[in-house]
Amino acid sequence: MLGIVLAASAALVAPVAGLLGHRRVKQLRNAELMRIDRPNGVDEQGFVRIGAIEQWISIRGEDLDNPVLLEIHGGPGSSNSFFGPRTREWEKHFTVVRWDQRGAGRTLGRSGAEGQGELSIARLQEDAVEVTEYVRARLGVERVVLTAYSFGSVIGLRLARRRPDLFSAYVGTDQNLHDGGRDRSAHHALLERLHAAGKRKDLAAVEQLGTDPRTWTAEEHSTYARITATSEPRTADALKRVVMASLWVSPLHGLRDIGVLGKGMKLSAQLVPETAGYDDWADGTTFDLPFFVFQGDHDPYTPPVLARRFVADVHAPVKDFALIPDAGHFAAFRHPDRFLELMLAKVRPVVTERQPAAR
Template sequence: MIATIAATSAAALLAAPAVAALGHRALRRSRNASLMKITSRNGIDEQGFVRIGGIEQWISIRGEDLANPVVLELHGGPGASTAIFGPRTRSWEKHFTIVRWDMRGTLKTLGRSGPEGQGEMTFDRIHADAIEVTDHIRTRLAVDKVVLLGHSYGSAFGLRLAREFPERYSAYVGTDQNIHDAGRDDSVRQALLVRLRAAGKRKELAAVEALHPDERQWTARERAMHAKLLATSDPLTLETMKKIVMGSLWFSPLHSLRELGRFLKGMTLSEQITQGTVGFDDWADGTTFELPFFLFQGEKDVLTSPELARRFFDDVQAPVKAFALIEDCSHFAAFRHPERFLELLLAHVRPLVTGESALAAEV
């Protein structure tokens, strides 16, 4: 889904006079590189490859104070690295040590050994990788537990890790939270059909109507097509994809022009991973979590329903829990409004995992 939109956005960027476009990019990347410098005495800025699950995988660890809580972020897509958002989320690193990991099939990990060197591309394999990454970070940073932040498809991993391993995680935070219910809720697809009819998109409407009524029967390609239409049929989501997602990749000081294409290839390669979650039922898997549980969702998200996330949240039993909607956001809420997301982390998460008061943790 992102790959198709990204390809269109990249073409538009390059359609401008090449010298002007590349000159503007160089200037913005230089500014972002300066913004991302960490010079504090107890800070960390470490990126590199670590052998995880039998292959070299890219991990970034950044923060201004190693005494801060550690956040392990699980990106979505699958195949959509969140390292591209570094400049947008720079303020998070004042209060947390942020760990970002390009999963197998994703951007820098994909570039390390190519498509043929990614090994098994399945949900179970990446789930196992995530456990290994967690333990690597706990050892590397000498911490008992880390905050687990699941974004979009990464939240499907996040729910399972949080449920299974409360001894490894101090809290779970889900955003753009994927809730699987074995196909019982069809509201996202029905809302898409309404938007397509209203827009007179007959070809797209026919394609969605032709899908099997039970989404568990869809192929990975059909699932990607459906997700693409969810995003492109909604103006707010499409704007976010173009300006926030592709804009962040285009101006990222960590990523080259070659990696722009690799981002797209990784998204396509990773589509197959979604087959591993088609039969998931988060209610059946369990709504009891032995750690603090938080969901911060975009109020207008058309890809991962905030209503469905709220229904699941209401059934969750956890020592502490909180739910919040982020206004003027569809998908990618944490990156469209990173300061609002940080406010939620400081109000709910950091005080709990550090024992500090919320008033002491100001942006």
């Protein structure tokens, strides 16, 4: 999701003054929507010492006996925390854990860029393990459902391979897959969309990049992501009506947080070139845990055809692949009801059967 969110940021700048009153009303309504008052519920947000720095973690749900869902957000450098009102229904069936990674969101806002320490895929994986251990201890569960979004699924796949003892299932959405640069169909599809739309400037920019992302700089990856997102109507619409609109009216976020989101995306852009040469098939398609991928049927950035192909090659105790109709990138948040239906029909029965709570 690198650079995609930045494409929509300008939509919030010009009309800010006139929208502040309306924004405040929406924030108050969302704060009421987000209230949890069930006796066995949980609503905690705060900073936890992870990887030697203070990192922001939210734990929310209406029933602590529900399965725990740990999210690995995308970006890199984005956040899922502002989607709370859109995904409120999820918390009736899962305890949802949201974590702002180093270099992102409130973790970045806490100590600034200079206080983030090492920023690498390996370090984020280590942080994710620490967060998982914290959540297991805090909630008294043996395993959690690992749910990874977009760039976060790069980390999620590696965690699922290496530490299946921590997780009751893996769920990838906007699943980011790499095959060592062999499949360039998404690149060619982008060129065709731009040509058909008459977007000559963007077409020239993409052609100038070449077809091998392993040679691109972080800035070039960001350019490619922006053009890809804005070339597909569902994804472009989700940028404005789902991503930026959710951040604008989140009761947990102030105006400063909008700026921090952009800073996090820019700071974390350095992570992307490291992943361009990855090969998920070579790294291994055997997973010792239930494995699910739910993908937007029109996702231009993480194409469903590649995700379907990977799942077909996966060996796991249980596996499933499903499309989310009328969705590009950000599929789970564009259609949170459909994503929840998939989680309840396919994932929850498996994890509740395999993993009773340890409390």
